[in-house]
Amino acid sequence: xxxxxxxxxxxxxxxxxxxxxxxxxxxxxxxxxxxxxxxxxxxxxxxxxxxxxxxxxxxxxxxxxxxxxxxxxxxxxxxxxxxxxxxxxxxxxxxxxxxxxxxxxxxxxxxxxxxxxxxxxxxxxxxxxxxxxxxxxxxxxxxxxxxxxxxxxxxxxxxxxxxxxxxxxxxxxxxxxxxxxxxxxxxxxxxxxxxxxxxxxxxxxxxxxxxxxxxxxxxxxxxxxxxxxxxxxxxxxxxxxxxxxxxxxxxxxxxxxxxxxxxxxxxxxxxxxxxxxxxxxxxxxxxxxxxxxxxxxxxxxxxxxxxxxxxxxxxxxxxxxxxxxxxxxxxxxxxxxxxxxxxxxxxxxxxxxxxxxxxxxxxxxxxxxxxxxxxxxxxxxxxxxxxxxxxxxxxxxxxxxxxxxxxxxxxxxxxxxx
Numbered sequence: 001x002x003x004x005x006x007x008x009x010x011x012x013x014x015x016x017x018x019x020x021x022x023x024x025x026x027x028x029x030x031x032x033x034x035x036x037x038x039x040x041x042x043x044x045x046x047x048x049x050x051x052x053x054x055x056x057x058x059x060x061x062x063x064x065x066x067x068x069x070x071x072x073x074x075x076x077x078x079x080x081x082x083x084x085x086x087x088x089x090x091x092x093x094x095x096x097x098x099x100x101x102x103x104x105x106x107x108x109x110x111x112x113x114x115x116x117x118x119x120x121x122x123x124x125x126x127x128x129x130x131x132x133x134x135x136x137x138x139x140x141x142x143x144x145x146x147x148x149x150x151x152x153x154x155x156x157x158x159x160x161x162x163x164x165x166x167x168x169x170x171x172x173x174x175x176x177x178x179x180x181x182x183x184x185x186x187x188x189x190x191x192x193x194x195x196x197x198x199x200x201x202x203x204x205x206x207x208x209x210x211x212x213x214x215x216x217x218x219x220x221x222x223x224x225x226x227x228x229x230x231x232x233x234x235x236x237x238x239x240x241x242x243x244x245x246x247x248x249x250x251x252x253x254x255x256x257x258x259x260x261x262x263x264x265x266x267x268x269x270x271x272x273x274x275x276x277x278x279x280x281x282x283x284x285x286x287x288x289x290x291x292x293x294x295x296x297x298x299x300x301x302x303x304x305x306x307x308x309x310x311x312x313x314x315x316x317x318x319x320x321x322x323x324x325x326x327x328x329x330x331x332x333x334x335x336x337x338x339x340x341x342x343x344x345x346x347x348x349x350x351x352x353x354x355x356x357x358x359x360x361x362x363x364x365x366x367x368x369x370x371x372x373x374x375x376x377x378x379x380x381x382x383x384x385x386x387x388x389x390x391x392x393x394x395x396x397x398x399x400x401x402x403x404x405x406x407x408x409x410x411x412x413x414x415x416x417x418x
Contacts, residue, residue, distance in 0.1 A: 003151070026115070028100070031062055057103060097351075101350075110241075130220055153188055175271075195254075263275060307340060307397050313400065365386065370396050372390070
């Protein structure tokens with residue numbers, strides 16, 4: 001699949017290991033690195049882009065709302081760059097969201113080559129696009145020349161079979177996938193996720209897995225485009241791109257989804273995952289539900305299932321950050337936000353927030369946070385002397401109610417759907 005998609009973008013047949021000049025269909029530039037991208041363009045004397053401005057999305061998500069003067073000044077420059085280069089797909093406070101989420105809300109289409117100036121650009125593979133993160137230098141090349149170098153990756157094919165059990169989610173699938181192979185097996189390879197288990201997953205769930213596979217060092221993570229992905233992208237049904245029956249893979253594996261249980265990544269690596277039931281009931285100071293990984297409507301609904309009729313534990317705080325304004329609005333209409341608020345959650349504006357340690361919701365020395373984000377490196381969400389555990393929205397909500405690490409299945413017996 002990866003080779004077929006990059007053949008389209010480079011205009012010729014390709015094979016793994018080759019370096020080609022590829023023309024991307026979409027690019028995301030966020031406020032975290034945007035200043036550097038455009039300052040490099042200015043230094044090169046580029047005043048007109050070779051890349052179609054209508055296929056560029058500029059997003060402010062790391063520093064929103066601006067909480068320092070420096071951040072506010074950076075956003076002023078960001079808006080000026082948009083005007084200078086005629087870029088119309090931009091976000092502003094009130095019509096905003098995390099960049100990766102904005103890309104999959106009708107901007108990226110299946111079968112495209114879509115890139116982003118952030119490592120979790122792999123997420124768009126959840127809608128059947130070849131998607132990856134790129135450096136600022138790659139972004140400058142793409143904007144100035146209309147193309148960029150790309151090495152064709154080898155492919156690891158993983159067949160997902162059967163269906164998930166109650167309380168088990170795509171986040172748990174992801175954490176199992178990260179420990180399925182050693183990291184060197186995934187590094188700069190495409191991971192192709194196929195099978196009846198993959199077909200059963202919602203698009204929201206596919207996006208979770210494609211996002212989290214960045215933690216294995218993959219170049220891209222691909223799901224086959226189907227009626228679900230075309231509908232989610234607002235497109236007419238189109239081709240379902242598949243690997244040929246005799247395609248060559250670097251590695252293959254199979255994962256039966258019905259055997260999985262709720263998982264938790266322990267400090268300080270996403271791959272340091274084990275069943276929640278095997279983690280001691282460690283007291284939890286903060287629970288964070290959000291991010292480009294697990295801030296979608298499906299996640300908020302899962303959290304509300306656990307929190308319905310319950311309250312957050314006395315010594316625990318719960319922060320919820322929807323991935324976009326659109327998701328926040330829909331969750332409000334459905335009563336999900338009301339359920340979360342009644343339980344004692346604090347709702348933050350759609351943004352990256354504390355996921356990368358830049359925004360609100362940081363944790364202090366000695367604190368423990370259970371988070372639905374994608375990374376738990378030392379110091380990632382605040383103090384380097386704090387601990388971050390990664391899990392699903394179900395697991396995070398269960399920990400918020402219990403006040404300690406807890407298995408969400410204990411809270412889903414007879415839970416009321418919202």
